[in-house]
Every structure is written in structure tokens, then in C-alpha cells.
Amino acid sequence: MNSLEFYMNQKYKVEIIALPDDTFAAELSEIPGLCAYGNTEIEALMELELVKRTAFELMIEQNKEIPLPIRKFEIPVDILQQLPFRKELERFAIV
Numbered sequence: 001m002n003s004l005e006f007y008m009n010q011k012y013k014v015e016i017i018a019l020p021d022d023t024f025a026a027e028l029s030e031i032p033g034l035c036a037y038g039n040t041e042i043e044a045l046m047e048l049e050l051v052k053r054t055a056f057e058l059m060i061e062q063n064k065e066i067p068l069p070i071r072k073f074e075i076p077v078d079i080l081q082q083l084p085f086r087k088e089l090e091r092f093a094i095v
Contacts, residue, residue, distance in 0.1 A: 001063065007056045012069045014048065016041050028052065030067050 012028045019025055019037075026044035027035035036051045038044035059066050080086055 001060060002066075004053070004056055004060060007060075007066050008053060010069050012052075014045065016044060030069055031055075 012030055015027050015029055017025045017027070023037055023039055024041050024044040025035050025037050026041070026048040028048070034048075034052060034055055036044055036047035038047050056066055058064075075083075075089070080089060083089065
């Protein structure tokens with residue numbers, strides 16, 4: 001298992017949602033349920049960092065798998081067709 005800092009330095013996708021009560025929720029889409037709240041978007045993001053650290057510490061302590069962020073990339077079709085390993089990549093292609 002990797003270190004806490006390894007997971008903290010990963011680039012997880014963060015979604016910020018404005019709530020009806022004029023507060024904000026910030027959540028990691030790759031880790032269901034990992035979210036935090038604040039009166040502003042910045043407060044929600046700052047709180048999310050604290051929640052993320054605590055959650056990752058507990059997951060490491062309990063030997064639970066911490067999902068890594070999903071990496072996405074774009075390749076123009078003409079370049080993809082030229083790659084020697086295109087068959088392996090085609091299953092990830094969005095047409």
C-alpha cells in the first residue's frame with residue numbers, strides 16, 4: 001500500500017455543488033461518500049482536504065483499498081490509428 005502523502009497528492013476530480021441553503025458541497029467523484037461542506041466554495045474545498053486526509057488515514061490503517069483517480073486523455077483518431085497498440089486503446093475510445 002502506498003503512503004498517505006502519495007494518495008493526498010493524487011489529482012482526484014472534485015465536484016462543487018451549490019446547495020439550496022446557500023452553502024456548498026465539495027466531493028470526490030471517484031470515492032463515493034467522501035464530501036465536505038462550507039459556506040463558500042473555498043471553505044468546502046478546504047474542509048474536503050481535511051476530510052480526505054482523515055478518510056485516507058483510516059483506510060490505510062484498516063488496510064482498505066483507496067481508489068486512484070481515473071485518468072482520461074484524448075488522442076485524435078488519425079493518430080490513434082497509427083499507434084502499434086491501438087487495439088488495446090480502442091476499448092477506451094469514445095466515438
